[in-house]
Amino acid sequence: MMGAYLDFIRIRFITMLAYRVNYYSGIVIYAINIGAYYFLWKAIFGEQQELAGFTVAQMTTYVAVSWMARAFYFNNLDREIANDIRDGSVATQMTRPYSYLLVKMMQGFGEGLFRLLLFMIPGMIIVCLIFPVKLPTDPMTWMIYLVMLLFSFLINSQINILTGLFAFFVENNEGMMRMKRVMVDLFSGVVVPIAFFPGWLAAIMKWLPFQAITYLPSSVFTGRTPGSEIAGVFGLQVVWFVVLLVPIWFTWRAARKRLFVQGG
């Protein structure tokens, strides 16, 4: 049975590979994104050496790493699920002998692997050549980061799945998906590290899953998180992964009862 799920990863990876040329333009666009934020932050720092515990060098690395990580964990599972629901194909998929949501997760992972190998790594190399990015030298940090990145993917995909499943209840969740995308970008710390948030907002963020997507892993990777706290930070990611399973399970159960196919 596991083999069937692995095949879903493989098939999505190969499908993506067929369209790889499109992604080379994507690397350029991501480099522009990183560049724009690099200069934006440089202007924000101005004469100041340090802001919210970040030096300019750390900020540069943080921006580059966070954007490239986004390239890996980003996927459109929400849209895919919403489309399946809208055109009714979710009904057929439910009758098949596999877990619909797990299949979606696997497909997302296949896409993630593709982006990791053909987007994130070459993109990172290019960005390192252009901007003064300082990567850690300790192989242990890299190992920890890769595991944390996997959890970034899992948590982000869980949020996407939840958003997608809302299509069962609102018929057209385009607006919600848009809102979710902005929220994830802002609250996960890609756009602004959470350390910059005003106190009350930072306090709210501590109780939300978004920081586990970008802020926590990037802080570990840029060496801002002291060694003694790394285990706790990773634990937080695991906790969020487990906690998010609960609403997904409930939504999915409620959704299956509610399913009505609109035309198609």
Add this chain to the structure above:
Amino acid sequence: MLYAQLFWEYIKNYAKTRLTYRMDFWIEILSDMMFQFMNLIFILIVFRHTPSLGGWSEAEVVFVYGFFMIPYGIFSTFFSIWNFSERYIVKGEMDRILTRPAHNLFQVLLENVDPPSLIGSVVGAIIMFVCWGELGLPFHIMDIVLLAVFVIGAVLVYAGIYTALSAISFYSDAPTGIVPLMYNIQNYGRYPVNIYNKMIRFVLTWLLPFAFVGVIPASYFLEKKADDLSQLALLTPIVGLVFFTLGLLLWNHGVKRYRGAGS
């Protein structure tokens, strides 16, 4: 005349579909507001850590953001063709469009018209108005005329770029996925472009002229800065026309090449 009539029919149709999904309508308006609010949060957070951004004060940057929201709202209303490639090329709906006499782009746009986005424009205008007072800027009657001209120019810039991007799907049979990637770039034209290096500045001014939908036209109303951006402001309608023409040409050429999807 035919086009005005068509427009009206499509709007009526839109209202009918929307009334079927009433709940969703409100969620969309709410999410639009949230979206704009998030972008505003970024500016507010940044200015807690610095008094100025490349010589621009918080009120000025917020003013630019307010301006930016006006054309953005209008553009989103009439050009919400984010999933053009999936819906019209991959699923083959373009074939249906092409069998009808009205211009194909016009039909595609009307099928996707999204009036609730206009609320963003209203909010933007309010933000701009408030900042106008806060900054103590002088007000002339001509400003209203110029504002209208700039907004039209900015909408044309957007329209041109996104028409061109959508037209790419006629040339490449694979879904390009380039539109979502571009999504962030349009935001950088809201910030004072003098903070970027020459290359990004050049891209944002002349290649993907998103600076012309935000900071450049808005700077016309603000106090003059060292690297006088406002000199470029009057070019906004021209850049808009040029880019829209280019986008339309690429689109029309693409439609001629279009062979229809397999399915």
